[in-house]
Amino acid sequence: MNLRQKLLKPLYDLLDFMLPAGCPLCSRLLSPGDATGFCCSCQQQIPPLPVAACRHCALPYPTDIADDHLCVTCLNEKKPLFERVIAAGIYDGALKEAIHRFKYRDKINLDRPLAELILSELKGIEPPDLIIPVPLHPRRLRQRTYNQSELLAHLLGKKLNRPVILKQLIRHRHTLPQQGQNAADRKKNLHDAFSLTHPLHGEAILLVDDVLTTGATVRECCRVLKKDGAGLITIAVLARARSH
Ligand SMILES: [Zn+2]
Ligand SMILES: [Zn+2]
Numbered sequence: 001m002n003l004r005q006k007l008l009k010p011l012y013d014l015l016d017f018m019l020p021a022g023c024p025l026c027s028r029l030l031s032p033g034d035a036t037g038f039c040c041s042c043q044q045q046i047p048p049l050p051v052a053a054c055r056h057c058a059l060p061y062p063t064d065i066a067d068d069h070l071c072v073t074c075l076n077e078k079k080p081l082f083e084r085v086i087a088a089g090i091y092d093g094a095l096k097e098a099i100h101r102f103k104y105r106d107k108i109n110l111d112r113p114l115a116e117l118i119l120s121e122l123k124g125i126e127p128p129d130l131i132i133p134v135p136l137h138p139r140r141l142r143q144r145t146y147n148q149s150e151l152l153a154h155l156l157g158k159k160l161n162r163p164v165i166l167k168q169l170i171r172h173r174h175t176l177p178q179q180g181q182n183a184a185d186r187k188k189n190l191h192d193a194f195s196l197t198h199p200l201h202g203e204a205i206l207l208v209d210d211v212l213t214t215g216a217t218v219r220e221c222c223r224v225l226k227k228d229g230a231g232l233i234t235i236a237v238l239a240r241a242r243s244h
Contacts, residue, residue, distance in 0.1 A: 002145040002146075005106070005108060005145060005146060009108065009109075012108075012109050013109075021037075023037075023038055023039035023041075023042055024037065024038065024098070024101075024107070024109060024110050024113055025038060025039075025042045025094055025097060025098055025101075026039060026041065026042055028041070035116075036113055036116045036117055036120065037112055037113025037116050038094070038098075038113055042094045042098075043094075045093040045094035045095075046088070046089045046093060046094050046095045046117070047089050047090040047092045047093050047095065048089050048090070049087055049089060049090060049240060050064070050090075051066040052064060052065055052066055052067050053240075054069075054070055054071035054074055055068055055069070055070065055084070056070055056071075056074040056080060056082075056084060056085070057071060057073065057074050057085050057212070057215055058084070058085040058086075058087050058212070058240045059071045059073070059215075059240070059243075060090065060240065060242050073215065081219055081222035081223055081226060081233065082207070082218070082219075082222050082233040082234065082235050083232050083233060083234050084234060084235070085212060085234075085235045085236075085237065085240065086118065086121045086122055086125070086234060086235065086236045086237070087121065087212065087236075087237050087238070087239055087240040088114070088117035088118050088120075088121055088237075088238050088239060089117070089238075089239055089240075090239060090240060090241075090242060091211050091213075091239035091240060091241040091242070092239075092242070095117075095238065095239050096239065098110055098113075098114060099114070099210055099211060099238055099239060102114060102148055102210075103144075103148045103210060106145075108146060108151060111148075111151040111152060111155055112155060114152060114238055115151075115152050115155035115156055115159070117238065118152065118156060118208075118236050118237075118238060119156065119159055119160075121236075122156075122160070122236065125234070126204070127160045127161075127162055128160075128162060128203075128204045128205055128206035128234065129162070129203035129204045129205070129231070130162065130163055130164075130165050130200075130203050130204075130205050130206070131153050131156055131157045131160070131162050131163065131164045131165070131205075131206045131208060132153070132164070132165050132166075132168070132169050132205055132206070132207055132208070132221075132225070133147060133149035133150040133152065133153035133164070133166070133207075133208045133209070134149050134169075134207065134208065134209040134217060134218065134221055135147065135149075135150075135166075135169055135170055135171040135194070136149075136171060137171045137172075137173065137174045138171075139174050140174065148210050149208050149209050149210055150164075150166065152208050152210070152238070153208040156206065156208060156236070160206075162206075167197065168196055168197050168198065168200075169194060169195075169196055169221060169224065169225065170194065170195060170196075170197060171193055171194055172193070172194075172195060173192060173193040189216075190216055190217060190220040191220075193220060194220055194221055194224045195224060196224060196225065196228040199228040199229045200225065200228055200229035200230045200231075201229055202229060202230075202231040203230060203231050204231045204232045204233075204234075205225060205230050205231070205232070205233045205234070206233075206234050206236050207221055207222065207225070207233055207234070207235050207236070208236050208237070209235070209236075209237045210237060210238050210239070211237060211238060211239045211240075211241060212235065212237045212239070212240050212241065213241040218235050218237075222235075
């Protein structure tokens with residue numbers, strides 16, 4: 001966050017606390033039943049993950065029939081890099097709109113309701129030892145002024161009472177946007193993009209990102225984390241894209 005955002009954030013949090021709460025997407029007043037922080041109407045427009053999805057990476061299948069099998073990407077993976085993907089919903093509808101505002105339009109007050117969506121999916125899951133957000137390259141961080149995954153990780157850390165580790169997994173290569181690239185190009189683009197400043201010792205990790213599209217970024221992070229001693233890794237994202 002830049003200085004202005006850092007100074008204003010406590011004020012926005014205080015106003016949120018003092019004033020009748022409004023839905024961060026449509027500004028309608030919230031009712032006591034709106035537990036996630038979005039109004040009922042917006043909540044209904046957050047598409048949940050379908051039952052027909054890859055049991056490992058949560059890729060939705062183009063069918064309504066529940067089917068317990070792996071997608072082709074996961075089948076081609078010799079050794080699973082992570083345990084599973086937890087996602088608040090499909091990257092579509094109100095969730096897509098909320099993520100866009102959170103990520104590109106400086107609506108950082110969406111951090112709480114969005115983190116609540118992830119938390120509701122994490123219920124019943126063994127809390128991790130450490131929480132690590134997918135880092136942005138310093139150049140991208142300067143442009144955007146904040147890392148949306150880091151904001152989410154801090155709130156998850158507070159609620160789960162687990163430490164958030166920020167400067168151990170670093171992104172030292174600026175990568176091109178993944179969209180429009182084939183699998184080989186994506187892999188080449190991300191090769192050696194991340195590293196660990198010092199090794200881990202078998203800790204269970206919750207790796208936090210905003211959207212899982214191709215999965216190439218989180219897989220590369222997991223490869224680096226595993227190589228340097230991470231234990232089980234669970235991926236927590238706001239949204240899962242429908243296709244690669
Ligand atoms: Zn709303
Ligand atoms: Zn899969």
